[in-house]
Amino acid sequence: MGKPRVAIFDFACCEGCQLQIVNLEEELLDLIGAVDVVEWREALSEQSTEYDIAIIEGSITRPEDEKRLEIIRTRAKILIALGACATIGGVNKLKNNFEMQDVKRCVYGKAADMPHLDTTPTKAVDEVVKVDYKIHGCPIDRKEFTYIIRCLLMGKRPEIPDYPVCVECKAKGNPCLWEYEQVCLGPIIRAGCGARCPSSGFRCFGCRGYVDNPNVNAAKDVIEKYGLTLDVLKSKMVLFGSTQGPTNA
């Protein structure tokens, strides 16, 4: 078998996850040697319709994008959702809190009804097509990205943590941010980022999505201990669309 042909596609997103791939710097040069990158609009001029692995960044917000995604799916043997926009909808799902007409009017005023501004409620990639692998995070973690790609190249199934961020946070010896009155989502969010945000003194806002079976009781205990209401936690939980649509990896 020759080198696997890889194509990277972007939908509605900030392209920050693609940037993390660029940010692999020297390591990217190695990785590019191991595969054939056949399409990557942000970095290359080439385009292709033949590929083995399709990497999808961004969430799906328009009917025409659903169609494009379906075509990509039929061409790819393996389809990977890259980053929170693709895996859980990301911040783009905040839009779904409103009527689409209201959303369009709010931004475009009188021009809201023009056809090219049409928008539908945001979907994660797996709400449209089958996803084989998910690379979590907003943005993705570079180390995890290379780990997953290397696993695939070796025909192995990557192992993605299914325990909460608190585990990594405790292992780092961080003081818990709840003690500093920050509503941190660490107890229910999937680890794998090395507790990036709490380690910088900032609450986890849930960019990697929930663990498969969040320990809701433990979360309730934490809320009670700090005298907060469930609403406060809920208001933080919606930030990355984690309450809407599939979150299982």
Add this chain to the structure above:
Amino acid sequence: MHNDMNINVHHITRVEGHGNIVVNVTNGRIEKLQWQVPEAPRFFEAMVRGQSYEDIQTIVSRICGICSITHSLAATKAVESALGLKVSEQADKLRILMHYSEQLQSHTLHIGYLAAPDFFGAPSVVPLVSRAIDVVKTIVRAHRVANEWSDLLAGRTTHPVTLIPGGLTRTPAEKQLRQLQKTLKDTIPDLKVIADVVLSVAGNIPKFERQTEYVSLKQTNPPTYTFYHGGITSDDNGGKVVPIEKWHNVANEYIVEQSTAKWAKWHRDSYAVGALARFNNNSELLSPMGKEAAKMFDLKKGCCNPFMNTVAQLVECFHIVETSITMIDELLTKGLKAEKVTSSPKAGKGAGCVEAPRGILFHEYEFDKKGNCIAADICIPTNQNHANIQKDFEKLVPEIINESEDSVRLKLEMLVRSYDPCISCSTHMLNVEFVK
């Protein structure tokens, strides 16, 4: 003379976001000449309604992966202005340093990975790896330094997690800043190598000029080549400075007769923002190395060749690194202190403005008394450049119409790339239809 030409670049590559170029020439007549943007709108201004003032910068940094620190800073400044929060001098300096890290990161990405292949006649940076591995490695190194710098101050290279209304979540250790300073000093020779390489291919930068208005931040007290503080100025208003709260008077959005697109204008039909605009308005305030770099390329105040924006970015790289080395000295001399930041909700409205790598950026928010957002307005640099790109097209195409179709296509692509557009940022971007 070409009688017919049909260029249709569907999704120009090596830019952030989706843009199309359409040129139709029939019997020597330009029938259609368009810069189109088919990017899926994401509706951030609608999305943030109802969200707490504490979370705004986290949400809106996702407008753009390449200038996420910039968006977070503009949003945080707007929130602080709305809530009347003051930031300490130390936090202010650290934020500026954090902002510089992103300027360097974005500029090296654009110069090295996105624009340079055009100068070498290559379709991307990948073939350059085998042709000029040393140069590519130098660019990669400079880019990595910028990323590690962001990591240290922003907690991540993309989407900062240390910015909060009122200050920062943490203070770096003095040792870390000293190390950063050393790394920056070591980066100067790399920047010189990159400048030499760009200079060696500078002959491939098209000689095209079009008078236009250049809009940027300007800081008079103390006079500074600014990316962060100050008010709005343009080379058309005689050095006057407009306070950022009045930004709506600058970025006047308007609708063109033959099109439905909203464009921005101030004193003329269009204006340009970005490194060249900053240079044209503030070049006398550049650091010595920045000035030297400008001289190398014969870049002078009043330059109106949009292709030179990439060179202006390179000049800024020198300025940023040199200025940061001095700022770190100032911080270390004063000594760093851990600072506790608190804030509480309040009703209010405020605007925040900073220079994104690709030009001036405005954020504005209004909050209710619980600190929840009730309205937002964001105006990104690429939107402000949109009309200017179209106007450049209209002057450039007739000048080069006798060249081959490939050459016309390449020059138009290069022109768009030289603006370093950040199309996924667009919140108001509409399709442009221009028919001659």
